[in-house]
Amino acid sequence: MHFRRTTALWILIVLAVTVGACGKKTPPVARPIPPPPADPASSANRPPTPPEPIAENRSVPPEPIAEDPLKVSDIDKINQNSPFQPVFFALDMADIDSTGQAALNANAGVLKKYPEWIITIEGHADERGTAEYNLALGERRAVAARAYLISLGIPADRLKTVSYGKEFPFDPSHTEAAWSKNRRAHFVVTSK
Amino acid sequence: MKPIRILAIALVACAAAVLTAQTPPPTPPPGQQPDVIELKIGDRSGSPPRLAVPEFAALTADPETVKAAKTIGQVLFDDIAYEKEFYMVPRDVMATMPKHTSADSVQIDSWKSVADGMIVGTVRKSGDSVVVEARLIQLPSGKLAFGKQYTGSLKSVADGGRTYAHTLSDELHKQQFAIRGIARTKLAFSSNRTGDKSTTGYIKNRDAANIYFSDYDGANETRVTVYPTLDLSPVWSPDGRAIAYTSYRNNYPDIFISFIYEGRLERPAKGTSETKNYLPAWSQDGSRIAYTSALPDGNVEIFVMNRDGSANRRLTNHPMADATPTWSPTGTQLSFVSDRTGSPQIYIINADGTDMKRISTESYCDRPTWSPPPFNEIAYTCRGGGGYQIMVYDFISGSSRPISDGIGSNESPAFAPSGRHIAFVSDRTGRQQIYTMHRDGSGLKQITKTGTNKYPNWSQ
Numbered sequence: 001m002h003f004r005r006t007t008a009l010w011i012l013i014v015l016a017v018t019v020g021a022c023g024k025k026t027p028p029v030a031r032p033i034p035p036p037p038a039d040p041a042s043s044a045n046r047p048p049t050p051p052e053p054i055a056e057n058r059s060v061p062p063e064p065i066a067e068d069p070l071k072v073s074d075i076d077k078i079n080q081n082s083p084f085q086p087v088f089f090a091l092d093m094a095d096i097d098s099t100g101q102a103a104l105n106a107n108a109g110v111l112k113k114y115p116e117w118i119i120t121i122e123g124h125a126d127e128r129g130t131a132e133y134n135l136a137l138g139e140r141r142a143v144a145a146r147a148y149l150i151s152l153g154i155p156a157d158r159l160k161t162v163s164y165g166k167e168f169p170f171d172p173s174h175t176e177a178a179w180s181k182n183r184r185a186h187f188v189v190t191s192k
Numbered sequence: 193m194k195p196i197r198i199l200a201i202a203l204v205a206c207a208a209a210v211l212t213a214q215t216p217p218p219t220p221p222p223g224q225q226p227d228v229i230e231l232k233i234g235d236r237s238g239s240p241p242r243l244a245v246p247e248f249a250a251l252t253a254d255p256e257t258v259k260a261a262k263t264i265g266q267v268l269f270d271d272i273a274y275e276k277e278f279y280m281v282p283r284d285v286m287a288t289m290p291k292h293t294s295a296d297s298v299q300i301d302s303w304k305s306v307a308d309g310m311i312v313g314t315v316r317k318s319g320d321s322v323v324v325e326a327r328l329i330q331l332p333s334g335k336l337a338f339g340k341q342y343t344g345s346l347k348s349v350a351d352g353g354r355t356y357a358h359t360l361s362d363e364l365h366k367q368q369f370a371i372r373g374i375a376r377t378k379l380a381f382s383s384n385r386t387g388d389k390s391t392t393g394y395i396k397n398r399d400a401a402n403i404y405f406s407d408y409d410g411a412n413e414t415r416v417t418v419y420p421t422l423d424l425s426p427v428w429s430p431d432g433r434a435i436a437y438t439s440y441r442n443n444y445p446d447i448f449i450s451f452i453y454e455g456r457l458e459r460p461a462k463g464t465s466e467t468k469n470y471l472p473a474w475s476q477d478g479s480r481i482a483y484t485s486a487l488p489d490g491n492v493e494i495f496v497m498n499r500d501g502s503a504n505r506r507l508t509n510h511p512m513a514d515a516t517p518t519w520s521p522t523g524t525q526l527s528f529v530s531d532r533t534g535s536p537q538i539y540i541i542n543a544d545g546t547d548m549k550r551i552s553t554e555s556y557c558d559r560p561t562w563s564p565p566p567f568n569e570i571a572y573t574c575r576g577g578g579g580y581q582i583m584v585y586d587f588i589s590g591s592s593r594p595i596s597d598g599i600g601s602n603e604s605p606a607f608a609p610s611g612r613h614i615a616f617v618s619d620r621t622g623r624q625q626i627y628t629m630h631r632d633g634s635g636l637k638q639i640t641k642t643g644t645n646k647y648p649n650w651s652q
Binding site: 049050051052053054055056057058059060061062063064075076079092120122129130131132133135136137139140143146147160161162163164167168186188189190 | 323324325340341342343344345347348355356359376390393394395398399401412414416417418419422424425438440443444445450452453454455456457465466468470471484486490492512513514515516529531535536556558559573580603604617646647
């Protein structure tokens with residue numbers, strides 16, 4: 001193949017520019033020289049920089065104490081001899097069976113008898129679930145009980161829900177009997 | 193002639209110019225350290241480099257220094273061993289070697305047969321301060337690969353000076369392997385160890401649980417919350433100055449943020465007995481908190497708010513429960529649990545609520561934790577083997593592998609900021625305790641021993 005003169009000129013120009021650019025490249029970065037060997041006899045071998053201040057552990061002042069929730073002792077007495085029945089659930093489930101419905105029917109009767117009472121429905125789970133999901137499952141159980149009571153005519157603003165997941169077992173034993181006691185919606189009076 | 197051929201000739205010419213133009217690197221002036229020490233321990237050809245970490249030498253005879261010299265060496269050995277990047281020369285082998293009494297009195301000839309590198313450390317008292325020095329010596333050359341000096345008050349060695357060891361371990365791994373060490377990180381968790389009874393709710397005789405944190409190895413356990421109630425699910429802010437958690441102190445769960453070095457408290461989600469908030473998760477840049485909210489209509493959904501409570505936005509919308517969120521490292525996605533298919537499973541979703549995908553296939557799954565880079569994984573717990581096991585889902589393969597050993601029930605995993613370690617809860621001793629392990633399931637270490645301890649979270 002013939003090289004045209006202009007092509008050859010272009011090649012020379014590109015070469016010149018490229019080599020020139022290469023030549024003008026900044027000098028290679030100095031390879032680090034390993035420091036002189038640690039001579040056991042020499043005492044002049046200390047790291048030259050001054051010591052760095054260590055990040056010390058900081059003290060942790062106590063958290064501010066929140067006010068005590070208002071304790072109303074006659075509500076305590078009511079809950080100690082509670083007129084409400086708990087509702088029990090199957091493992092991992094939040095469905096209310098016929099026994100649960102019967103308990104809720106009775107609870108609705110109590111609520112209609114004391115119309116000024118506000119209750120909290122606590123949702124609980126047994127220890128065989130995992131901690132985090134059980135907080136959600138407990139809520140679903142409490143909400144299921146609440147929904148049924150609303151369907152019986154109890155005003156929604158009298159029924160609060162809270163989930164304790166598996167954190168507050170009623171029976172801490174590791175038996176089937178204990179577990180079935182812990183899978184529940186539990187009713188407490190919280191104001192009257 | 194084609195332009196590509198001109199370019200090829202130009203490149204060849206350039207390479208030729210470089211090869212001929214090379215000059216020897218300039219010599220630094222004598223007595224001056226170069227800026228970058230590149231000396232690595234071991235040949236890195238396959239087996240991990242062998243490192244000896246003998247006890248530090250006490251250069252002054254006072255009891256604080258003697259105790260610190262012993263403690264710092266032991267803790268540094270344990271820290272480096274737990275990162276699993278070096279092969280540790282065993283303690284019984286080191287016990288047969290001559291001990292150094294100062295930084296300069298190391299017998300290289302004795303050590304060079306058992307190690308590719310060794311750490312020579314000293315501690316001395318200087319007035320009201322302590323000075324800790326450590327040098328990493330390459331063997332057999334005797335060259336200095338790494339040197340550090342630290343100073344602190346006598347208070348900094350009250351526990352034997354563990355902070356010095358942790359700092360050295362992290363610095364060493366940064367310099368030798370360019371990896372993030374965990375020796376200075378902390379674990380937060382919920383514990384009932386005081387035996388206090390909760391005053392929350394109207395049923396008596398329930399155990400209170402409070403928030404604690406400790407060093408990553410379980411030392412220096414510190415109590416954060418003091419109110420006799422149920423405090424759960426702590427999560428560190430990325431700057432390490434605050435812990436967000438769930439507390440029932442108002443008789444319903446709500447999210448509190450404790451600024452632990454200031455004794456200050458915030459309640460950003462402003463829950464009520466109608467709208468309850470729990471299971472917070474802090475985004476990696478510290479700007480947002482994702483959490484679970486139980487709404488007045490009974491729905492349990494994921495929300496995202498700024499850390500001050502502003503710009504609150506709902507992320508999920510399904511009549512079943514969506515809970516326990518965790519953020520991706522870039523903050524563009526979240527993972528969470530939903531039982532919308534009938535059992536709890538792990539999902540991922542974009543931070544704007546789009547593109548929800550299920551990633552777990554086991555029968556019952558919970559508590560996802562998203563690994564930091566360079567790994568692209570989500571760990572979670574799933575039901576199996578009579579209890580629960582820790583699984584790791586890998587985005588690249590699209591499948592999960594078990595990493596816990598099948599002993600006891602293992603739950604609530606939390607990745608370390610290195611991505612190379614995981615904290616979790618196990619009941620293998622009969623009581624739930626916090627453990628840590630390597631991401632392959634090895635290196636099991638029990639962190640808590642007192643009371644029942646749950647909901648671990650690993651600081652940045």
